Amino acid sequence: MSPSEQPKAKIEVKNLTKKFGDLLVLDHINFNIQKGEMVAIVGPTGCGKTTFLNCMSKLTDTTEGDIFIDGAPADPVKHNLAFVFQEPTALPWRTVAENVVYGMEVKGVPEKERKERLDTILNLVGLKDTADLYPNQVSASMMQRIAVARAFAVNPDLLLMDEPYGQLDVKLRFYLEDELVKLWQTLNSTVLFITHNIEEAVYVADRILVLTPKPTKVRAEVIVDLPRPRDFLDPKFVEIRRQVTELIRWW
């Protein structure tokens, strides 16, 4: 497929390739993300989604190709990257509020601004009344909300999310997806959201990239131009969901 060719993309992924020895995992992936866009990536299990994200976040070196943010090669020190991992990664020795503020500390956000942003974010994600608890005192879903809040709090150039809600039950997932959309709309962040849940992808994303099995390429791009808040039962929603499902099934 051809990547969306708009000028001045916030994020440009060019020829992203990753090999482990002879095993080709990512095969020349190309796509762009516009500023303030929420892009979801779906693909069959084991298609290298996590490898892909690790390359995007520069946790793993790429074999070939690179990721450009505002035209410059992505660099965790220079750029503001944020990552929400699949597993809860709250630091156990910091309270909820200290965890949320942590990213801003590393980024050297001034004290005063840090406090203001922390307040805003805690209110947005509803962690205000648990701000002084330690992670071992809150539930799994709250741990994930800490990670999400921490990521949004740094005002990232690119926010990467690796199936953040994969391990939660349906009711909480719906709730947190709404929360995610609210955060994203309020803070105007650029988000790359990886999931294997098609309904989730259609619900949150502006655009969905469908990946192939290994070696992974971008198989198709599906634009989701439905009004928000979206309705799971809207015929158009159902149609897009069916379309994405077909794309994953037929390779």
Next chain:
Amino acid sequence: MSDMNQAGQSSQTVSNEVVVRTKAKRNITFKSVIRDERFLNVVSLIIFFSAWHYFAATGPKGTSAALATPWDTLTGLYDMMFSNLGGSTLFGHTWDSLRRVLIGFTLAVCFGIPLGLLLGISETASAILRPLVDVFRPMPPLAWISLSILWFGIGEEPKIFIIFLASFIPSVLNACSGVRMIEPELYDVVRVMGGNRWDEIRQVVLPATMPAISAGLQLSITGAWMGVLAAELVSSSSGLGYLIILGMENSDPQSVLGGMVMIAMVAWVLTASMEKIDMMLCPWRREIKGL
């Protein structure tokens, strides 16, 4: 949710999650008393002290001198607090032992924890130093007593040396394995934010190793206390170990038992203070309150 709010239950909503608390009420019956934990604890202790008293009081002639009754032990302990035993009172001897432990333990911890952290963090340091640690690790510190007396004479040094050895190894090993057990994702959190190696060590390694280090302190202090007693039993003119030897030489079970009780009490105080330190070092491991 309202059907959950029956007697004995309460539910509240925190951050969109329902928290329910339940308290079960039980009636007191003969069976429940018999199975009550505290009741059984007390029964167990009563039987132990009765048996002790029985054997001490009724032992055949000639052997009764080998055991004092619980009450005699207690009064003996009281007497020892004020009488001169080999140059010092009970408290004097306790302080002598304690002082050695604190010096040796502090030295061991000050060297052991940084070394353990280094072994955990640096592959190179581990490759060089780990074999040495592994060679000395299985050797019980008490095996060094003779050598340490040959090296340092019979003053304070050999005892402090033994205590150092006894508490050094647990400090090193626990700090090292504490670093090794850190979840790799926690490093990723720092790295993806653009943190450097120093950020990783300061923000992840040090706090994440604290529980293991603290557990190492517990082991170290226990080892140190055993070490000092053993060293004093072998050669000393003061300390609680010496006090026991003195009692043995005088065929005085009362002061031997008195010394043993004191040893146990100090050990208990040391362990309790380590637990306090643990709470201070790792406040995040506190119990769940109000949730």
